Amino acid sequence: MAKPQKRYVCQACGSVASRWQGQCTDCAEWNTLVEEAGAVVTPFAAKHHLHGGGRAIQLTSLDAEVTLPARMATGIAEFDRALGGGFVEGSATLIGGDPGIGKSTLLLQAAARLATAGRSVAYVSGEEAADQVRLRARRLGLGAAPVQLAAATSVRDILTTLSAGQPPALLVIDSIQTMHSDLIEGAPGTVSQVRASSQELIRFAKERGTALVLVGHVTKDGSIAGPRVLEHMVDTVMAFEGERSHQYRILRAVKNRFGGTDEIGVFSMESEGLSEVANPSALFLTHRDEGVTGATVFPALEGTRPVLVEIQALVVRLASGATPRRSVVGWDSGRLAMILAVLEARCGLSFSACEVYLNIAGGYKVQDPAADLAVAAALVSALSERPVPPQAVAFGEVALSGEIRPVAHGPLRLKEAAKLGFERALVPGAMAKDDGALRLTGFRTLAQFVDHMLGR
Ligand code: TYD
Numbered sequence: 001m002a003k004p005q006k007r008y009v010c011q012a013c014g015s016v017a018s019r020w021q022g023q024c025t026d027c028a029e030w031n032t033l034v035e036e037a038g039a040v041v042t043p044f045a046a047k048h049h050l051h052g053g054g055r056a057i058q059l060t061s062l063d064a065e066v067t068l069p070a071r072m073a074t075g076i077a078e079f080d081r082a083l084g085g086g087f088v089e090g091s092a093t094l095i096g097g098d099p100g101i102g103k104s105t106l107l108l109q110a111a112a113r114l115a116t117a118g119r120s121v122a123y124v125s126g127e128e129a130a131d132q133v134r135l136r137a138r139r140l141g142l143g144a145a146p147v148q149l150a151a152a153t154s155v156r157d158i159l160t161t162l163s164a165g166q167p168p169a170l171l172v173i174d175s176i177q178t179m180h181s182d183l184i185e186g187a188p189g190t191v192s193q194v195r196a197s198s199q200e201l202i203r204f205a206k207e208r209g210t211a212l213v214l215v216g217h218v219t220k221d222g223s224i225a226g227p228r229v230l231e232h233m234v235d236t237v238m239a240f241e242g243e244r245s246h247q248y249r250i251l252r253a254v255k256n257r258f259g260g261t262d263e264i265g266v267f268s269m270e271s272e273g274l275s276e277v278a279n280p281s282a283l284f285l286t287h288r289d290e291g292v293t294g295a296t297v298f299p300a301l302e303g304t305r306p307v308l309v310e311i312q313a314l315v316v317r318l319a320s321g322a323t324p325r326r327s328v329v330g331w332d333s334g335r336l337a338m339i340l341a342v343l344e345a346r347c348g349l350s351f352s353a354c355e356v357y358l359n360i361a362g363g364y365k366v367q368d369p370a371a372d373l374a375v376a377a378a379l380v381s382a383l384s385e386r387p388v389p390p391q392a393v394a395f396g397e398v399a400l401s402g403e404i405r406p407v408a409h410g411p412l413r414l415k416e417a418a419k420l421g422f423e424r425a426l427v428p429g430a431m432a433k434d435d436g437a438l439r440l441t442g443f444r445t446l447a448q449f450v451d452h453m454l455g456r
């Protein structure tokens, strides 16, 4: 038999190198390469060449009958919405998120709901002792739910136990980084251990029709530690996001083999656990006073779900020639620099002697390019000390030419704004078609918009 070759696997991105290096050449992370046993050619493979030795498989047509996979709704509407209707039997779901964001809390709540509804649910914690989980359940008012609880980290022990009886409908593994498979060597949490443990658990889930949920902690750059190799092994990847200092949490499908990835679930972390937020706009819109300068409401879109957020800008004139600061929370700083440049070059507004601060209220992070116009409105309002028209929302993408481009899902954004009592919308010129509920004002260029704001 061939001797296994030494190989080095990056623990951050899973890429393989033949020599140890301080930095991964693929993802540029430092000190992430760890030696792992390489692939060994089996005697069977050595005996048969590529086109022999296997069984014939049956090829069928695309339009053959299909049975839709059975879904198991958790009863937590925001969770089910993000999942696309509930957990799918015999599938694997990975839920990733920063430590302490509330993954265990969410899954314990979902597990308790399903167990109370009569499903068999097993919750295996590799991080907390059984008593800790029990105390948490009690604090959440779920102490009486018939969840089968275990504190274990050995995949073999877990699967031996579960194989003995009727397999559970739902199996939660919290977290996959604490699991250990004895099929291969290595400490829990390394790429190969995470991969091997997941493989065994997923095989069990597929064979027995159990819906498997793996909890995974993420690294600071947002990838699920131990890491992307897991993302393609599972059917569904969910990201649980939010700022620990803020209450809200967003559950987002990153990948879903059984549904779309454009729905989100919104929760708020309360003293009695995560509660559903059916109307996220109300959560992010802080109390609004009329006549305040430097604030605009932006109807952002999360998948197909509109969320109204407040964009705040503060502009401080500097007396000396010191380099002014630009500080952004919740938005892209490169994009802010671009809007400032367009305001200067195309509209004759100079921010070069001013410090500029931009903040999205409520700790929300905006990634939607449609925020450009709302940001520009907040900046112009802060600079000119004139308030943005009250009861107005703004959206539109700003091009380097100063043109205001139309954006996706205008009607959805307008509908949400109308629902929350807004009366006006400042929109791209091309989108200023009449809308029943709102008065629309369209602008073709940013210069036109600035003239309007300044009453020129
Ligand atoms: P947890 O679910 O343990 O996070 P994860 O599993 O993602 O690491 O969440 C822990 C945090 O949630 C902790 O900092 C306290 C907070 N929390 C509440 O605010 N209310 C609650 O009812 C619970 C259970 C936790």
Ligand code: MG
Pocket: 100, 103, 104, 105, 127, 174
């Ligand atoms: Mg946890």
